[in-house]
Amino acid sequence: MPKLIKGVGCPYCGSSCDDIEVLVSDDETKILEVHNACIIGTNLFHHANDPTRPKLPRRRQPDGTMKEIPYDEAIDYMAKTMLAAKKPLIYGFGSTNCEGMSAVARIAEKSGAVLDNCATICHGPSFLAIFDNGYPSCTLGEAKNRADVVVFWGCNPMHAHPRHTSRYSIFPRGYFTQKGAMQRTVLSIDPRETDTAKLADVHLMLDQGHDYELFDAFRTVLRGHDIPDVVAGIPKETIIKSVEIMKNAKFCMIFFGMGCTHTDGRNHNIDAAISLTRDLNEHTKASIMAMRGHYNIAGPGQVWAWQFGFPYCIDLSKGTHAHMNPGETSSVDLAMRDEVDCFVNVGADAGAHFPIQPVQHLKKHPFITVDPNFNMASEISDLHIPVRIAGVDEPGVVYRMDNVPIQFRAVIKGLPGVPSDEELFNKVYERMCELTKTEPIWLAAKEDRRYPESEAVI
């Protein structure tokens, strides 16, 4: 009898939907049906059935081909390569659980690595603005229950977070928003008429790259001053009308995305957005939230900030303390300056999603990929180590885009012999300790995770 598992979390986008239902085969090895998820989530779960999923690590041979090797050999190679490197770079973590992120920190410390995550090419500028200006944010539940004006600035949830609008932002009926979409006014600020902009009551089609000016114009109007007739391609009347909508809201929710962080201005755009939110709070209640891309990309921000004090771009090569300075210790900049001599890509695809020049620079040195599937990074790697898929065959804690932790469950049994990220990193750490003749340091709180079979724990 196939089993229907309810309340499954979807390991794709930052919405981290936790209402997915998955029908699995009797022996819990195949996913048969996926209910409630968007097309991306559905494809993700079904992709786990792929019979060609790698089951053994693959090492590149001198002739350029890949050859399967046992896990012990791969762990030994990874430990030795990282120890030999002066400054390895560990990047990724868009698609792993917090347990894996925590475990990788030990090997990063041991090898004096730079620890970075996908935020570095995504919401990194948002972090910088948040450090400078604070983060007057809330949870998605509050957005759903309270927000009657929703602003999408430089983001397109209909494509990047397909169920965001139906679960949290536009359509759901909440405690104070019982009429759902009827009660909400939606503003979209985007240089294209995206599918989200089509849903909006007001679409401000600004000139691309002029977000800062427009934010500034919004603030100027809000503070009762005059602005030029046209700002960033938007007529003055439209700006005034939009500010009035936001000002007269009961609760104004601003979501911002890559349209602000990938373009000119970077963190300064977000800085202005946060200041706008603060200004709005003089008139009404307003809140702001970054549209984080992956289901657990808020995770490394939480886990590593707790461990090292910084959310991303963490340089541990000094050996005594962590140091963070994006632009200097960020993956793309390090790669472009040839400052790293080993690259470890975990649960992300630097091969496809970095501009190609940094990839070429990184490829001059040992290149290791830890990922459940074949991807562009794995296909140029010197070593590809497959792991279990968090949220599909490996449970774990993930942080949703509003920094709410959710326990994701495994729906099928993992491939035999394939470790989770956490198990793999722990083994690499143990091997590093053996090689350096040091004692591994495990946190007491983690003892039960590390030795689940130990009698003391049972």
Add this chain to the structure above:
Amino acid sequence: MPKINLNMITQRSIEEGAAMEKGKTNPDYFVACSICEMNPEDMKKAGIWKNTNIRVTSECGTVIVKAIEPTQYCPPGLAHIRQGVWANQVVPPRTQSTGTPQYSGFPVTIEPAPSERLKTALELVQGAVGLWKGGQ
């Protein structure tokens, strides 16, 4: 040969996401990402027929993609390649000291290249690092 200078953005689309989760070597990913959306007016100016191949050149690279009419309206002057392997052949790695490359808002030159061949994702990435063993 006519050319046109446009402002390029590379962002997500659901087609790209859905195809990516099937695998980046899946034909769906090739179809979803090896395209450039541009306004029909701009196509006309550069002598580009829709659904034919074009060469996109930025300050740091060049890539062959297929020009299509926008699936989501794109104003004249703006072009969009979906995030992915093809887009990243032309994305400048400059980061304004924030770590984030210029994925959106960089100048490109676009010209018709109807007889050029689209490369696969693997050919582009492996080719860039000298590992491509396939044919030309």
